[in-house]
Amino acid sequence: MKLSAIISTLVGLAIALGLIAMNGFAEIGQAILMAGWGILFVIALHVPQMIFSSQAWRQVVPADGVPGLPAFVGLRLIREGVNALLPVAQIGGEFVAARLMGLRGIPLSAAGASVTVDLTLEMLSQVIFTLFGLGLLLVGPQDPQITQWILHGVVIALAILAAFVLAQRWGLLRLLERGLLKLSERQHWKGLEDIAGLHQAILSLYRSPRRLVFGTANHVMSWLLGGLEVWAALLVLGHPVGWREALIIESLGQAFRSLGFAVPGALGIQEGGLVLVCGLLGMSPNAAIELSLLKRVRELALGLPGLLAWQWMEKRGRSDPEPARDAFSEKTP
Secondary structure, eight states: OOOHHHHHHHHHHHHHHHHHHHHHHHHHHHHHHHHHEEEEEEEHHHHHHHHHHHHHHHTTTSSSSSOOHHHHHHHHHHHHHHHHHSSSSSSSSHHHHHHHHHHHTTHHHHHHHHHHHHHHHHHHHHHHHHHHHHHHHHHSSHHHHHHHHHHHHHHHHHHHHHHHHHHHHHTTTHHHHHHHHHHHHHTSSSSSTTTHHHOOOOOOOTOOHHHHHHHHHHHHHHHHHHHHHHHHHHHHTOOOHHHHEEEEEEEEHHHHHHHHTTGGTTTTHHHHHHHHHHHHOOOHHHHHHHHHHHHHHHHHHHHHHHHHHHHHEEEEHOOOOOOSSSSOOOOOO
């Protein structure tokens, strides 16, 4: 593990624990326990989000005989598990996903291109979702300074998206290639050296408006369903809110989490962001931290099976010389 990852993890963990301590370990812990079986309901509500995100990703795989949606749901589970639970920046799951797609028969250039373009569309859809949440915030009662805060948020969101798109032309592809090669060396994987055609595959995807539109639309739907998860989480925690508030919390809370992409699991960033956003809506810091911890519980509940699935796929890939026989290679009619 790199020193920077260790330091950022410890700092983030310290911030998260500090926020919990300031607002009472006992009270927050009791609220989580009182949620009871409602926690399972919240966890289940994340599955539809994964399905729409997986369908968005599937739309941009430039290969014949694209695997069925269940295969992409499984890979999405792995992506989210790696990004949420392992001490890596929040794009480590994308490297792993590209590796697994190549392992199961998808050309590596197509796999890398699909992951890169899908991540771009996910960011674009998040900007749309963030703007939607900011618009909802403007509709209700507000402090006069919020308008200025919103304008700054819009500028930052658009700047981040523009920088990411430009980076794909100015060096992100080389970064992706280096990341895949380093992953290959560290894990003693074979086959990741063959990434020729990655740049051309990405450009080809960007020349397909239909893929881009459908992919973005599916991601937007996934973000909107995240508002439903927040609504349910706050309900079972004893802090019921309306749909408007839930969507504002999810859209702006996820924006803060994305700003902390370099911190493993956005530790501390997610908690601090939710405290700020909930405060804009007149909610207590306790409610925000309880919501964040329930999200962490959901990440553990779904992420751990994802990590186990990753290891199972790696083991099976090394022992099965015919990737086409793998369940991942099942073709869509």
